[in-house]
Amino acid sequence: MKNSFDKSFGFAAAFLALVVTISYGYCLSGYFLADDTWQVQFAYRVMNGEAHLLFDNFAKSYLAVPSLDFYRPLLGFTYLSDYLIYGLKPWGYYLTNLILAWLAALFFFMSVRALTKDFGSSRSFYCALSAAALFASSPLHCEDICWISGRADLLAAVFYLPSLYLAIRSWQALDKNDSLKFYCLSLGLYVLSLLSKESAVGLPIVIASLPLVCQRGLAEPITRKNLKPWLMFSLPYFLLLVPYFIVRTLALGDPIGGYSGDMGKALTPLLFYRWADPVTFCRLVFPLPYCIFPQPDAFVLIIECFYAVIFGLFIVRLVTQQINWRGLLFVAIMTFQALLPLYKLWGLDQDLHNQRIYYFFTLPMALFLPLLVFAPKLADRKHAKAASLVLPQGLEAILDVALAAIFAAMALLFAAISFAVTASWVDGGSQVRELAVQSAKLVSSQQKPVIVLGIPKNLAAAHILLFGLCYRELLEPPFMQPSIADKVLTFHSSVAGPEEPINSTRFKQVLFSNQASGPYVWSIKDKRFNLIKYRPQQTTSDHSSSSIDFDMVERPRLGALAPLSGQMAHSKLSQYGKETALTLDEIDKRGGVLVEGLDVDPLQSDYLSFDVALQPGFNVYAVAVQFDDLMPGAPFVGDSQVVQLISIPPGKAAPDKEDRNPDGRLKLRWAHINVHLSHYWRWYGLDKIRRIKLVFSGASHLAVKNVRLINDLSMVPGLSLQSVKVRPSGDYLVGREPVRLNFDASNIPTATRMQLAISQVNESFDNFLAFDQRAGDSVVAQIFESDHAQGLIELPASYYQVTGYYEIKARALDDRGRPVGDWSDVITLYRPSDKGPAAYYAGN
Numbered sequence: 001m002k003n004s005f006d007k008s009f010g011f012a013a014a015f016l017a018l019v020v021t022i023s024y025g026y027c028l029s030g031y032f033l034a035d036d037t038w039q040v041q042f043a044y045r046v047m048n049g050e051a052h053l054l055f056d057n058f059a060k061s062y063l064a065v066p067s068l069d070f071y072r073p074l075l076g077f078t079y080l081s082d083y084l085i086y087g088l089k090p091w092g093y094y095l096t097n098l099i100l101a102w103l104a105a106l107f108f109f110m111s112v113r114a115l116t117k118d119f120g121s122s123r124s125f126y127c128a129l130s131a132a133a134l135f136a137s138s139p140l141h142c143e144d145i146c147w148i149s150g151r152a153d154l155l156a157a158v159f160y161l162p163s164l165y166l167a168i169r170s171w172q173a174l175d176k177n178d179s180l181k182f183y184c185l186s187l188g189l190y191v192l193s194l195l196s197k198e199s200a201v202g203l204p205i206v207i208a209s210l211p212l213v214c215q216r217g218l219a220e221p222i223t224r225k226n227l228k229p230w231l232m233f234s235l236p237y238f239l240l241l242v243p244y245f246i247v248r249t250l251a252l253g254d255p256i257g258g259y260s261g262d263m264g265k266a267l268t269p270l271l272f273y274r275w276a277d278p279v280t281f282c283r284l285v286f287p288l289p290y291c292i293f294p295q296p297d298a299f300v301l302i303i304e305c306f307y308a309v310i311f312g313l314f315i316v317r318l319v320t321q322q323i324n325w326r327g328l329l330f331v332a333i334m335t336f337q338a339l340l341p342l343y344k345l346w347g348l349d350q351d352l353h354n355q356r357i358y359y360f361f362t363l364p365m366a367l368f369l370p371l372l373v374f375a376p377k378l379a380d381r382k383h384a385k386a387a388s389l390v391l392p393q394g395l396e397a398i399l400d401v402a403l404a405a406i407f408a409a410m411a412l413l414f415a416a417i418s419f420a421v422t423a424s425w426v427d428g429g430s431q432v433r434e435l436a437v438q439s440a441k442l443v444s445s446q447q448k449p450v451i452v453l454g455i456p457k458n459l460a461a462a463h464i465l466l467f468g469l470c471y472r473e474l475l476e477p478p479f480m481q482p483s484i485a486d487k488v489l490t491f492h493s494s495v496a497g498p499e500e501p502i503n504s505t506r507f508k509q510v511l512f513s514n515q516a517s518g519p520y521v522w523s524i525k526d527k528r529f530n531l532i533k534y535r536p537q538q539t540t541s542d543h544s545s546s547s548i549d550f551d552m553v554e555r556p557r558l559g560a561l562a563p564l565s566g567q568m569a570h571s572k573l574s575q576y577g578k579e580t581a582l583t584l585d586e587i588d589k590r591g592g593v594l595v596e597g598l599d600v601d602p603l604q605s606d607y608l609s610f611d612v613a614l615q616p617g618f619n620v621y622a623v624a625v626q627f628d629d630l631m632p633g634a635p636f637v638g639d640s641q642v643v644q645l646i647s648i649p650p651g652k653a654a655p656d657k658e659d660r661n662p663d664g665r666l667k668l669r670w671a672h673i674n675v676h677l678s679h680y681w682r683w684y685g686l687d688k689i690r691r692i693k694l695v696f697s698g699a700s701h702l703a704v705k706n707v708r709l710i711n712d713l714s715m716v717p718g719l720s721l722q723s724v725k726v727r728p729s730g731d732y733l734v735g736r737e738p739v740r741l742n743f744d745a746s747n748i749p750t751a752t753r754m755q756l757a758i759s760q761v762n763e764s765f766d767n768f769l770a771f772d773q774r775a776g777d778s779v780v781a782q783i784f785e786s787d788h789a790q791g792l793i794e795l796p797a798s799y800y801q802v803t804g805y806y807e808i809k810a811r812a813l814d815d816r817g818r819p820v821g822d823w824s825d826v827i828t829l830y831r832p833s834d835k836g837p838a839a840y841y842a843g844n
Contacts, residue, residue, distance in 0.1 A: 016106055017102050020102045020137075023422070024141070027094045031429030032090050033428055034465055039148060041479075047084070064803075068259065071247070073195050075196060097146075098145065100155060102136070104158050104161055105136035106132070111161055112131050115213050116128060117172065117214070124374075126370075126407075129407075130370040137415040138362050142421040142461065143353075146425035156200045159192040163193060164207070167207050167237075170186060171214050173217045174217045183233075190237060194244050199360045200360075204241065206333065208238075209333045260762060280346065280347055289461045291424070302413060303413070327371045327375060328372070331364045335365075338361040342361065428458075431456060432474065435455075436480070439452070439484070440475075440484060450488055452488050452522070453491070453520070455492065456522060485728060486728050489516055489730075493828070501679055502679070504679055504684075504712075505824065507519075508603065534601065546710070548605065548710075549708045552705070552707070553582075554571055559597045562582075565594075571584050581704060586700060587696065587700050591696065592693060595692050596690065600688060600690075602686060604711055605711055607709070607710050607822075608694075609672075609706070612670070612671055614702050616648045616659075617650055622643055623673065623695070623696050624643045626639075626695075632691070642680055651669070674715070679825075716825070718745075720827070722739075722740040735831070736797050738794050741756070742792055751789045751813065754793075757783050758808050759780060759781060759806055761803075761806060762804040764805075765807055765809060782799055802831065803831055804830075804831060810823070
């Protein structure tokens, strides 16, 4: 019997290794991505005189990275070991991920095998292998395995699952010494799992549920009147959580931790909607990223066929055996405990980004169907009575093999999908590898620092470089010897946020100073930097306030604003007082306006300004702006570069006849909109702008007038920091001393006062939120005002005491305290820790 089990175990180990290799093995040819630069630089620093960083993780958040309050002290040891063995060879780090993924699948197989001990040898084996194969091949694991920084769940699972297996063995053991030995090992592995990632917190709930599916091995029976054995077995796992949460509280400031700052706030809005949205559940069942499978019908049909066949065979089971209600309840409990850490993170976009959070959730997902169809017939269960419709033993065996073959085929299909997603991550890694190479070449070819734009954040399903600091770390040791980070000037936010926004004020100041070369814009398609050559005579800081006004016409004409061709909307020119407006009616999703034949220098125009009339209500409209340098008639490629929300508040809570036109529709209300085009790096990625398109969503009827391009001289006040040198990343290193800010709104008409705002720590005014959902969600920590439009203001250090990033911006006010123009670009302060060395990437 033992040899038979050994052979079956060996087959399972080999088969799962094959599945993992097919699914994700291609990642061995990948490169470092996104946060991977943190992990490698962390190991490098540990090996070069900062060994305390490795142990600091036990007393602080992992890597002390702002906005990421994670307690994962064991994780750093794995990256250090990889660095010691493989150095800067990415395939070694990915090999570690693959081994961890294989071990997790193998331990899952062992756990299910132990859970289904009373199914009989063959059924238990088929059930366990089917569940493990579905788990091993899940396309929802690509982010965990194909991204080196996604390793935390893998590491936690490699301790979590053997802890579960040993707990099952302890519960089932007939010998008290064996039971105690398995039990102690299980508790120890659970502690290691908790120190790897917080996803493991739910294991005590699973352990407490074991009596549902496992017979007690020792003589003490579990009854309603005698719960002591169950309580004594389960309680220590729960008690381990007490010191764990105490340590987390001391290290992170609160027991929960997780994403803070912008990212934390972005997870709160629409939380109920995200949980109630059935699309997320559909994407979990059909894990097909849209960016890779834009027309997934064939794959969806095949997966549906698998589900239909399995369901059909389940019907056969249903009439020949009882449903394994206890097993299904156990799976439900597993699902519940896996969802607990996800209460704030739930949701998947169409490209399945952030799928790594579902790693533990895929365990009950993978177990559900095999447990449902491989449950033993009544005649096989202990103490069960014979069933009237039990199939002949030979037919039952054939049915078991057929089901196992179906699950194997389904796992291989998922493996093929995972391979395609893995290729996306490898492609993203090739972007980062070439970005590092081309950056080094660019710096070596220039005498001056270089201006760089367009650092990519995502490519298809893969993360590339999440924000500017990841790119800067790529330019420092150990990746670059010596460092070239100080020779590359970047303009993205220092806090994680959207890809597009940059500090355009600082960009133009650097460009006009003629102290740097560029700008150089990264091309994802060509994998190289392209030099943008603006008009030489206009690359000076001496440019006057000007505007480009657009005429409006009903039929396309070069240089004039006209309705988009091919749209369903009816258009006409209408008079609103002395002004002419272009009115669009019965707009579909393609409805909008377009101006072609332009010759716009992006350095001279910053805002697209217009008045729009929309129906008042509680709806939020949006305008999407797209621009390029193509000739008239060419199709627009890609998505809009800028999307801005437009809110038209209702005049009355309940509109009456005066609010409606004769046809019964609400009268249009005008709103003035300024779209800050130059706040997005793609505006500067072209030497000239030839076309601009506006598409309005959510509106079936609208009018536009006074459309023009203007520069920021009459819109934005000047803001600078006195006597502090800006770093190449665009932020300022500050300490305990106050800082002095120069402000100047003298160019803004009617400006008599100034208003300044400072952000919450590690929050950005360019955040993940489209707008504040509630007043309490505001990024602003402090607002203060000056009675003058020009001058100097001192910012006390009390505003930036906590370690992290802070942003400051200003806007002009008139003599009545009303805002004039727009907010300035931000000044970013970084406040390092007062204890010991600066936080992880303070020196960048």
